[in-house]
Amino acid sequence: MSFDDFDDTTDDSYPQPMPIQARLGESEIILRRTIDIVATAPSMPLSSSPRIDRDEIVELLEDALVRLPDEIRQARWMLKERQEFLDKTKREADELLGAARQQAERMVQRTEVVRAAETRARQVIDAAEEETRRLKNETEDFLDQRLGSFEILLDRLSKTVANGRNRLSIGSEPPPPESEESIEQQDAADFFNQDDL
Incomplete structure (x- = not known):
């Protein structure tokens, strides 16, 4: 039932919105798959270094990076939908209250x-305010859980890749140290600004 079909004489209840459930996003699934590939890679003969298909890992990581902004946009869309629902509920509550006051005057x-x-x-109004609080808490919990999960996965993946690179570089000459200026330029290039979406 939509709010446009609301009839005060036949139905006194508001439809309950679907609860927000945390589910794995595509980028998180890809990152988990990448971690599994690195973690379960067979060792090279006579070595403890894992044998990893570099192209496959790079492709998975690039795919995850491409999908991550889409999932952030989806989370923003959920917030926008929640706000529109709350605004509509508030308007209807105000209309009901206004109608009651007019009736009292007449x-x-x-x-x-x-x-x-x-x-x-x-x-x-009380139900709408309670629903607002509930939806806000659920949305914030959902976003915090997703972002925390991404942070943990990216940290694990970074450590796993760094360990793999260290194992592969045993016996080879270490790369020359980077200057502070080149590190700052690289950090600036890697910075992701979600407001640009």
Whole structure:
């Protein structure tokens, strides 16, 4: 039932929105797969270094990076949908309250009707405010859980790749140290600004 079909004489309940459930996003699945590939890679003969298909790992990581902004956009869309639902509920509650006040002014002698309408309007407002708090908490928990999960996965992946690179570089000459200026330029190039989406 939509709010456009709302009929105060036949239905006193508002539809409950679907609960937000944390589920694995595509980029998280790809990152988990990459970690599994690195973690379960067979060792090279006579060595403890893992044998990893570099092209496959790079392709998976690039795919995860491409999908991550889409999942952030989806989270923003969920926030926007939640706000629109709350705004619509608030407008309807205000309309109910306004209608109750007009009825009270026109029909002073029927105070019971006016009281019932105001009570109903207040219940609707209270329910909308409670729903607002619940949706806000669920959305914040969902986003925090997703971002925390991404952070943990990226950290694990970074450590796993660094360990793999260290194992592969045993016996080879270490790379020359980078200057501070080149490190700062690289950091600036790698910075991801979600507001640009």
